[in-house]
Amino acid sequence: MIEIRFHGRGGQGTVVASKILADAVSKEGKWVQAFPEFGVERRGAPVTAFIRIDEQPVYIKSKIYQPQHIVVLDPTLIQAVNVTEGLKEGGWIIINTERKPEDFNFGPYKVATVDATRIAIKYRLGSKTAPIVNTAILGAVVNVLGLCRLDTLLDAVKEGVPVKPEENAEAAKEAYESVRKEEQ
Amino acid sequence: MRKVLMGNHALSYGATLSRVQVIAAYPITPQTQVVELLSEIVADGKLKAKFIRVESEHSAMAACIGASAAGARAFTATSAQGLALMHEMLHWAVGARTPIVLGNINRAMAPPWTIWTEQNDSLSQRDTGWMQVYCQNNQEVLDSVIQAYKVSERVLLPTMIVLDAFVLSHTYEVVDIPEQEKVDEYLPPYNPPYKLDPDEPHAFGGLTGPDGYFELRYIIEKAMEESREVWRETGKEFGEVFGREYGLTEEYKTGDAEFLIVASATIASTARVAVDVMREKGKKVGLLRIRVIRPFPFDEVRECLKGRKKVLVIDRNVSFGFGGIFYQEVKSAMYNEEHRPPIFGIITGLGGRDVRVEDIMEMVEDVERREKPEDIIWKGVRV
Structure with a gap:
């Protein structure tokens, strides 16, 4: 079973990102469970969402305390919250940032970066001041973690967004192609 | 069709596939999405139903009772304070023998204001005469709505489909959405023996004195008793049609289990x-999940508990001054049995406190160490 935690801010589409990823992996026959941090959300406040992916039905219903990987939709969260809390050794940290993976030092973890903000603005997803980066970051996630095929993700993106399905899919594709991974 | 659905939308799909004709509801967190989606489905013309906006949950249930009395299939959903406000009408729905289905998202009662899960809201309605189904995943939520109409319309008693706030209501899971044709085959249109009809007037619910009321209560109890077999039958038939069978209870690795855990909903x-995990370590432990608490599954519980060395009942609820409600019920069901195991009651997870695999293993270890059963053992409370 793979467990991933998403860190974002209210309004970036963090919960929707986990839902679209769930749709995508489910399309390839996997079992999946996606959920937000249970409670109330506010625009701009730190938000977390979770996903479990398995070859068998997922019975466990508790929260995720020790994810294998994390996804950070807003790089300013790295200072604001302990994003690596409980993260298992060797896990990936996928960050939306213009910086290179080498610019980060996360000890036992691997870093991948993608400029999802630039991509979201390019495809006019959200506004320039508050771009919605969730679909772009998913392209990077699928490339780095190989959870499903890109085509499957793009289908899930087109079906899962309320507006601009083609632009969102293009953004995911561009992020898939432009994600930078730390040298192994 | 496989689709990733949140528990709330599993309820909406279940109601839509059941071709409900009247939906009356008032919003409340964490239920609102249930009727939000239904209102969209109705507005888009995908479901021929009347969506009635009301000013309170009390009115929502009143509208459902009126609709059901007129022969319509009625649905509503609520949670916590909303369900409590319906209380008077919940009794009415039973007395009027209206087979309404209600989705209740288990949310702890205020004060203090809270929105997280606990079973006290629905279990406080245990004695109204509503049948109650506690679901463990979103597939079961959807399936149970369809099954509930079949049972309710057979025995003329309403059913509450209960799911944990957030843990199911806002959690996305893979759900197989049955084909409409198959649902239509399984669940024919509601055809009540009596209904409000201007062309053939009847009086309903009029003043009844001591020489009539008693018998009406007796008949409700008989209907509730009859419903046990109807739940079993329709659950089996559900398996034949849709490939997923449901009973009043569900057993897991109980065969040679010496230690039995009894739990409900997502904790199960x-x-x-x-x-x-405990089996891998060589522990002979099994699980009995109580899915339907009304009607109480006496036969299943007695048969399953017979001969166990120890039984642990886990409750995410509390009847103040007594203890866990599932615990009380299981214990009292066993009292007249010749061979009854020691039964321990643990209360945990109130107000949505997370219950993890490790917590359940610790509960088992705690009970293993104890010699004498105790009515209330607290797990995870910080005092």
Whole structure:
């Protein structure tokens, strides 16, 4: 079973990102469970969402305390919250940032970066001041973690967004192609 | 069709596939999405139903009762304070023998204001005469709505489909959405023996004195008793049509189990994982999940508990001054049995406190160490 935690801010589409990823992996026959941090959300406040992916039905219903990987939709969260809390050794940290993976030092973890903000603005997803980066970051996630095929993700993106399905899919594709991974 | 659905939308799909004709509801967190989606489906013309906006949950249930009395299939959904406000009408729905289905998202009661899960809201309605189904995943939520109409319309008693706030209501899971044709085959249109009809007037619910009321209550109890077999039958038939069978209870690795965990809702689902882990360590432990608490599954519970060395009942609820409600019920069901195991009651997870696999394993270890049963053992409370 793979467990991933998403860190974002209210309004970036963090919960929707986990839902679209769930749709995508489910399309390839996997079992999946996606959920937000249970409670109330506010625009701009730190938000977390979770996903479990398995070859068998997922019975466990508790929260995720020790994810294998994390996804950070807003790089300013790295200072604001302990994003690596409980993260298992060797896990990936996928960050939306213009910086290179080498610019980060996360000890036992691997870093991948993608400029999802630039991509979201390019495809006019959200506004320039508050771009919605969730679909772009998913392209990077699928490339780095190989959870499903890109085509499957793009289908899930087109079906899962309320507006601009083609632009969102293009953004995911561009992020898939432009994600930078730390040298192994 | 496989689709990733949140528990709230599993309720909406279940109601839509059941071709409900009247939906009356008032919004409340964490239920609102249930009727939000239904209102869209109705507005888009995908479901021929009347969506009635009301000013309170009390009115929502009143509208459902009126609709059901007129022969319509009625649905509503609520949670916590909303369900409490319906209380008077819940009794009315039973007395009027209206087979309404209600989705209740288990949310702890205020004060203090809270929105997280606990079973006290629905269990406080245990004695109204509503049948109650506690679901462990979103597939079961959808399936149970369809099954509930079939049972309710046979025995003329309403059913509450209960799911945990957030843990199911806002959690996305893979759900197989049955084909409409198959649902239509399984669940024919509601055809009540009596209904409000201007062309053939009847009086309903009029003043009844001591020489009539008693018998009406007796008949309700008989209907509730009859419903046990109807739940079993329709659950089996559900399996034949849709490939997923449901009973009043569900057993997991109980065969040679010396230690039995009894749980409900999503805690039972997590307990299943705990059973697997403990089995790997050589512990003979099994799980009995109580799915339907009204009607109480006496036969299933008695048969399953017979001969166990120890039984642990986990409750995410509390009847103040007594203890866990599932615990009380299981214990009292066993009292007249010749061979009754010691039964321990643990209360945990109130107000949505997370219950993990490790917590359940610790509960089992705690009970293993104890010699004498205790009515209330607290797990995870910080005092």
